[in-house]
Amino acid sequence: MKIVSPWKLEREGVLGMNGRNADYVLKYNRRKFYPRVDDKLITKRLALQGGIPVPELIASVRFNHQLRDLKRVLDGESEFVIKPSQGCAGQGILVITQREGDLFIKPNGATLTLEQIKRHISDILSGLHSLGGQPDRAMIEKLIHFTDAFEPYTYQGVPDIRVIMFLGYPVMAMTRLSTSMSDGKANLHQGAVGVGLDIGNGRPLRAVQFDRPILKHPDTGNSFEKMSIERWDDILLIASRCYELTELGYMGADVVLDREKGPMILELNARPGLAIQAANGTGLKNRLEQIKKLSESRATPEQRVKIAQELFAVA
Amino acid sequence: MSSKSQLYIWVALLCILGLGRTLYKNQKLDFPLVPGVQEDVWILEAQIDFEARGDAVKVSFGLPAYTSGFEIIDESVASPGYGYYKSENDGVARAVWSARSKEGPQRLYYQISMVQRYEGREVGAGDRTIETIPPAFTEEPFLSAANTVVEAARSRSADSETYTREIIRRINEEEPSQNVRLLLGNSFRQVDRIELIHDLLSRGGVPSRIVKGLPLGDGRRHASMHRYIAIFDGSLWQLFNPQTGEMGFPEDLIIWGQHSLLDVEGGDNSKVTISMIKTSQSARVLALQGISSETTERLPLSLYALPIDVQAAFKLLLLIPIGAIVVVFIRNLIGLRTSGTFMPILIAMAFIETKLVTGLVIFTVVIALGLLIRSYLSRLNLLLVPRIAAVLIVVVCLMVIISIVGHNLGIEASMRVTLFPMIILAWTIERMSVLWDEQGAKEVYVQGGGSLLTAVLVYLVMTSEYIQFYTFMFPELLLVALALTLAIGTYSGYRLTELWRFEPLVKESE
Incomplete structure (x- = not known):
């Protein structure tokens, strides 16, 4: 096991967990704005008000007795996602991609009955997946039809693009691709692959799994080099516009690309992880400091994206 | 004043107060600074x-x-x-x-x-009053029997010490003389041997x-x-x-x-x-x-003015802040993941009662069995709170079974299972089981291992003779502990595990 001296990390501008919490999360994110990102139903409402595209909500469930209507609500729906409104780290998300009569089929082929889906929702309502274990609401969303661009690089699952936003400027981005090891989940510490993206043009920079560099997707065997992401500027723009919605200075925005509807905000995070640095092969600190220096002017989201692209473009 | 400089002032103030009072107690009141023999x-x-x-x-x-x-x-x-x-x-x-x-x-x-x-x-x-006891044998034939024994012993001794030995020997002989047998009595009239010796000694003037x-x-x-x-x-x-x-x-x-x-x-x-x-x-x-x-x-405002039993309770209570510091250390400076922030302290306190090895074995057995049963319960489609209550009941049943089986096998240590906080055990089982479902077995081992390792470290620190000595003799050192925690709270540098985690980042750019 190799370790590196803290001075070298400092020189590279690597942001540690303590540094993120003390110097950015605690300083730039006001506690009272947290519900805006911790509760996905609030995020969705704010986004709709601000005209930012989000996945369509089929229904939200607050009480157990509402489950009696579930059969009617899901009538005709064969592709949907059930998730806790206040879940964290992708917990409690149930994806249904197909339906055969009364059976619901998950992406990995496993089937669920309506009863099992009800129990999953009931677990969500009692707070099993929420941050502090407090009672929660469940949301049922339409499934996103992902663009084919990621197809060669992902094993099942939901490829999304994480953009770190500081004071409304996109500072770093990566895409998270699920693997068989991550069980089809785009969760980096479960073994999903993170591919760093050039803020300038969305081209891949390098890829990591468990914070260690890799060259090819472990399941599909495709090299990431040729990957290209469409509508990159739009992706950065909707992420950037979230700053006005949430007023959180340091934030991670998760963007998904729908085949027809284009980029949509999936969720926002007030304490985004640090693995993005490994995926980009560079530390966050220097970029954050650069933004701090210019933040005096009141720039529009479009201007912010442009400034950030000029500052952080690699190629 | 910025929050940072306020904090430094507090840290300095708390250190001065805590260390100052410690020094005062040592210099003026002769409190020892090391435990000693x-x-x-x-x-x-x-x-x-x-x-x-x-x-x-x-x-x-x-x-x-x-x-x-x-x-x-x-x-x-x-x-x-x-x-x-x-x-x-x-x-x-x-x-x-x-x-x-x-x-x-x-x-x-x-x-x-x-x-x-x-x-x-x-x-x-210091107490030289000599009691005179009324002679026990006042009638014949006991009186002459007693006198004969006294005479025989006296003739064979030089002073009161040898006389006493002689009397005790005669009374305790395997085949006592006829006179002694008479004095000791038969099954109808029993005489206490020690009272007989007492009587014979006074009779002989001792x-x-x-x-x-x-x-x-x-x-x-x-x-x-x-x-x-x-x-x-x-x-x-x-x-x-x-x-x-x-x-x-x-x-x-x-x-x-x-x-x-x-x-x-x-x-x-x-x-x-x-x-x-x-x-x-x-x-x-x-x-x-x-x-x-x-x-x-x-030292009017001191812990030692409290009743002994309250002091004893504080002896344990004063160790909890030290456990908290260990947890802060492990999570914020080392970067180990644990399941439940302060759960390791509660586990460590149970270890103090059960002793370490017993505690580890019991804890692992209960959690493992609990996970097995919980994995079955999850198939029954129960609501969350009843399910955790069910796990809690199962945990209590497990405790009973472990105690009974252990007792029958002659393992006394198994009885200490009751000292574990069972609600914490039930929650741990529930969380681990969800963790298992959602993030796989690896995360369970990482967090479970991290929690146990932390609990063991907390236990070792809390049972250290020196730590116990300092927390009890100088409770004011808690202020220094508070200062230390505040100082770590502002530390924004790297955690130890991050030096390994971000190592590939640096190597490549060189």
Whole structure:
């Protein structure tokens, strides 16, 4: 096991967990704005008000007795996602991609009955997946039809693009691709692959799994080099516009690309992880400091994206 | 003022306060800065039970009359609803409880702690009154039999010591002489051997008395008093074993005296149960307890002014902040993941009661079995709160089963399972099981292992003799602990695990 001296990390501008919490999360994110990102139903409402595209909500469930209507609500729906409104780290998300009569089929082929889906929702309502274990609401969303661009690089699952936003400027981005090891989940510490993206043009920079560099997707065997992401500027723009919605200075925005509807905000995070640095092969600190220096002017989201692209473009 | 400089001021202030008071106690009040040598401390507890009749009650309990070789460092009584005082009469101390009206079963406690010192042991100095007892045998043929035994023993001895030995030997002979047999009596008229010796000694002109003594033994419950013969040889009281005739003071013996042990007025069926334990404590701490009343006067706002049992509770309570610091250290400076932030402290406190290895085994077994059963419960489609309640009930059942099975296999340690906080166990099982479902077994091992490792470290720190010494002797060091926690709270540098995590980042750019 190799370790590196803290001075070298400092020189590279690597942001540690303590540094993120003390110097950015605690300083730039006001506690009272947290519900805006911790509760996905609030995020969705704010986004709709601000005209930012989000996945369509089929229904939200607050009480157990509402489950009696579930059969009617899901009538005709064969592709949907059930998730806790206040879940964290992708917990409690149930994806249904197909339906055969009364059976619901998950992406990995496993089937669920309506009863099992009800129990999953009931677990969500009692707070099993929420941050502090407090009672929660469940949301049922339409499934996103992902663009084919990621197809060669992902094993099942939901490829999304994480953009770190500081004071409304996109500072770093990566895409998270699920693997068989991550069980089809785009969760980096479960073994999903993170591919760093050039803020300038969305081209891949390098890829990591468990914070260690890799060259090819472990399941599909495709090299990431040729990957290209469409509508990159739009992706950065909707992420950037979230700053006005949430007023959180340091934030991670998760963007998904729908085949027809284009980029949509999936969720926002007030304490985004640090693995993005490994995926980009560079530390966050220097970029954050650069933004701090210019933040005096009141720039529009479009201007912010442009400034950030000029500052952080690699190629 | 910025929040950062405010914080530094607080840290400095807390350190100055904590260390300053520590230094003051050391310099002015002679509190030792290091624990030093350990000494054996015996704690004796007498439990007095009786049935009160409903009237006024007065209980008088004889205290150890002479404790040469021991230094009494603490005495306490527990007797809710009773008035208590200590009476001293002719050098005999008694604990006296009284109450105006009591009914039903009553229980009183008397506790004494003393340090064993080996020098200067003798019996009864300072109390030289010699009792004269009325001769027991006043009629024939016993009178002449007694006189014959006395004459025979006297002719074979030179002084009171040899005379005593001779009498004890004659009484305890396997085939006693006809006269002794007559004195000892038959199955219809039994004579207490020790009283017979006592009588024969006074008959021979040797001042003697029967004294009660308590042999010490660690962990002894229902200890009983033994009786000894003491004779006055002209300058000192000498102790004799009435069975062997051996002279001298057994090392682990407390002389309780010749007076009655327990007198109860207004109650029936009274009985005394004596139990004892041996502990070891720092000699310097003991020396301090010896002057504790004086110290309390000079240090009015101190922990030592509280009752002993409250002090004992604080001994454990004061260790919790140290455990919290260890957790802060492990999570924020090292970067280990644990399941539940302060759960390891609770587990460590259970370990203190069960001892480490036993605790680890029990904890692992309960969690593993719990996970197995929880994985079945999850198939039954239960709502969350009933499910956790079910896990809780299963945990309690597991505890019962582990205790019973362990007991039948002769593993006494298995009985300590009850010391674990079961609600914490149930929650841990539930969280681990969800973690298993959602993030795989690896995360369970990482977080479970992290929690256990943290718990073990917290345990090791909390059981350290030095840590216990400092937290109890200098509770003001808690302020320094607070300062340390505040300081770590502002640390925005890297965690130890991050040096490994981000290592590839640096290597490539070089």
